[in-house]
Structure formats: structure tokens, C-alpha cells
Amino acid sequence: MCETVKTPQGRLIEVSDAVGTVLAHDITEVRPGECKGACFKKGHKVTDNDVPHLARLGKRHLYILNIDPDMMHEDEAAVVLANALAGLGIIFNPEPSEGKINLIAAYDGLLKVEVQTLTDFNLVEGLMCASRHTNTLVRKGEVVAGTRAIPLVISREAVAKGASIAEAAGGVFAVKHLAHPKTGMIVTGQEVYDGLIQDKFVPAIRPKLESYECPILKIVFAPDDADFIAQAIHSLISEGAELIVATGGLSVDPDDVTRTGVMKAGAQELIYGSAVLPGAMVLISQVGSVPVIGIPACGMYHHNTVFDLILPRVLAGEKLTRSDLASLGHGGLCLNCEVCRFPTCPFGKSI
Numbered sequence: 001m002c003e004t005v006k007t008p009q010g011r012l013i014e015v016s017d018a019v020g021t022v023l024a025h026d027i028t029e030v031r032p033g034e035c036k037g038a039c040f041k042k043g044h045k046v047t048d049n050d051v052p053h054l055a056r057l058g059k060r061h062l063y064i065l066n067i068d069p070d071m072m073h074e075d076e077a078a079v080v081l082a083n084a085l086a087g088l089g090i091i092f093n094p095e096p097s098e099g100k101i102n103l104i105a106a107y108d109g110l111l112k113v114e115v116q117t118l119t120d121f122n123l124v125e126g127l128m129c130a131s132r133h134t135n136t137l138v139r140k141g142e143v144v145a146g147t148r149a150i151p152l153v154i155s156r157e158a159v160a161k162g163a164s165i166a167e168a169a170g171g172v173f174a175v176k177h178l179a180h181p182k183t184g185m186i187v188t189g190q191e192v193y194d195g196l197i198q199d200k201f202v203p204a205i206r207p208k209l210e211s212y213e214c215p216i217l218k219i220v221f222a223p224d225d226a227d228f229i230a231q232a233i234h235s236l237i238s239e240g241a242e243l244i245v246a247t248g249g250l251s252v253d254p255d256d257v258t259r260t261g262v263m264k265a266g267a268q269e270l271i272y273g274s275a276v277l278p279g280a281m282v283l284i285s286q287v288g289s290v291p292v293i294g295i296p297a298c299g300m301y302h303h304n305t306v307f308d309l310i311l312p313r314v315l316a317g318e319k320l321t322r323s324d325l326a327s328l329g330h331g332g333l334c335l336n337c338e339v340c341r342f343p344t345c346p347f348g349k350s351i
Helices: 050-056 074-085 115-122 156-168 201-211 226-238 258-264 306-315 322-327
Strands: 005-007 010-014 027-031 035-040 061-065 071-073 100-105 109-113 127-131 136-138 143-149 153-155 173-176 183-188 216-222 243-247 268-272 283-287 290-295
Touching: 035 050, 071 074, 071 156, 074 100, 074 127, 074 143, 074 153, 074 156, 109 306, 115 127, 115 156, 127 156, 143 173, 153 156, 183 201, 183 226, 201 216, 201 243, 201 306, 216 226, 226 243, 226 258, 226 283, 243 258, 258 268, 258 283, 258 290, 290 306
Parallel strands: 183 216, 183 243, 243 290
Antiparallel strands: 005 010, 010 061, 027 035, 071 153, 100 143, 109 136, 109 173, 127 143, 268 283, 283 290
């Protein structure tokens, strides 16, 4: 048996002496015209049958690892970390690729990220996880995050610490199912009700609701009359509406009475105003168990508004608070780009 040589990558050892040791790196096999790829992956434990295969590849020496009991190979660590990070609606392949595991959406829905917990996790030396933004719409099979141990070999203590942080939060990542409620629309405005001008809200809002598979139950045109609006809300709910979207009538003009009408309908926890442009005068409330969203006039003219940020969260069953709407201020400025790339843009994105 020859003497091994220590190197920064591990120990250099002859292939004939490597049985039972662990590879420190991938070994690539190239077959011209056929394939090129890793035939032995790092972390692989060398067997007797591997020796002739390695010899055919021209390998005379290998870098191998002898991992102390209190240490862990990066592949093993990645599996532990992925299990801890994954919450409801998150799946992953337990076979790491180059030491990394991707977390994947198990179905279509709204990605939720425990942002502070993710930061705490990443503060553990030697660990990392990068993700998409929280409240991002994701499709089944899309990658939402990736995690790994940064060094090839890491202490079990560090891995356990990171896993504990994630597990205490019930996982850092989850995907919420979206509901498809039957939706009633109330278009307010005396001028539209009297037929003096053509409505522009329905053409702007209907495609957005339909993109979430929310069927339009009925559209009601309402004058500037709070009692009429309140009655329209109750009528739509009695006809089976599971979501109410009211448009217009939310500015400071004395004829804008949508907010008053919603209040007269028995609104609970009404919130008026958000830290988003366009969409500062949005209204969110609930009448009984039915969410009510009031869209200000910007919904007619702008491609994306606060409505695009809050609708998915309402469909995910969230009851937004004043704090939620205030926090939208960071990233809540739409740049009104000549070519809109939403949602692949900064609008609605926050740390």
C-alpha cells in the first residue's frame, strides 16, 4: 500500500487503495458521440467493482475524504436542510446536484416565504438558501428556492442549527392554493349609470379575474348612491357571490360614495388606502364572509395597480391588514414602463 499525500482538496490516494473511501469530487466520463457526464459523483463510496472502471478512465489516483463523525458531507447536509426548509406545497429531489437541492412548487399557487426566518437561516455560517420573492405566483414544477452547504464538509452542529431555525417556523417556504370565487362586480359612477359615458372598468378588470379562473357572476352598474351600492352588495351575496369587486367612487370628490356604501352594507375591518402607486385609494373589507375590494380610478388607466398585488393574496385566503398594505410601500412604486414586464419587474417586490 502506498503512502497517501494530503492536499487542500482531500488526500491523494492510488485507485487500488481507494476501496471504502469517499470521493471528494465528481469524476467525469466522456464517450465520444455518446455522452459526457459524471459517472461517479462526489460523496460516492468506492467499491471493488469501481476500481476497473476507474482504471479504464485512466485514473491512477483519487482525491478522497475521511469525514470525522462530527462533520457532514455537503450532499447529506443539503437533504437535511431541504427537509427543514420545505413547508406545505414544496417538494424536492433528494438527490443533490453539485451539492445543491432545489425546492419546487408541488402545484400552482402563491409562494409564501418566512423572510426573517430565511435571513436567520442564512446567518448560520456555512449555510445558504436563495429564493424567489414572497407572494410570487408560481406554477407546478417551478423552482422556488435552492439550498446547500457552502463548504464540501460542514459541521453537524451548523447543519442542525440551520435546520432547527427553519423547523421552528414550520418550514420557510410554502405554496398556498388559490380559490376561484364567483365574483360580483359593482361599477359605480352616475355618468356611467346614466349612459353618458361608456364604462372602462369592466374591460380592464374582467381579464384579470378570468386569468385567475374567477367566474363573473353578475355586473351591476350603480349611481352615486350609497344605499344603492349597499343593496347591490347584499343582492350579489344573496345570489351566490363569493367575492365583490367595486370600481370607482373612492376619491375625495363629494359624489364618490363607494366607501360609504360598503360601510352601510355592514363592512367589517374596512381598510382604506395603501402605500402603492398606482392604487393609493384602494379599499379592502369584508361583508359577512365575503371579501370586498374597491378599485380606484387608476384601475381603468394603468396596466398594473395595487389590485394586481392584493388579489392573489385574497384568493389565497389571506385577510390583509393595514400593516400589510403599509409594507407594500417598499417596492410599491410602478415605473409605468413603456413595455410592461410585470410580474418580472420590481413592482410589488420587497425584501
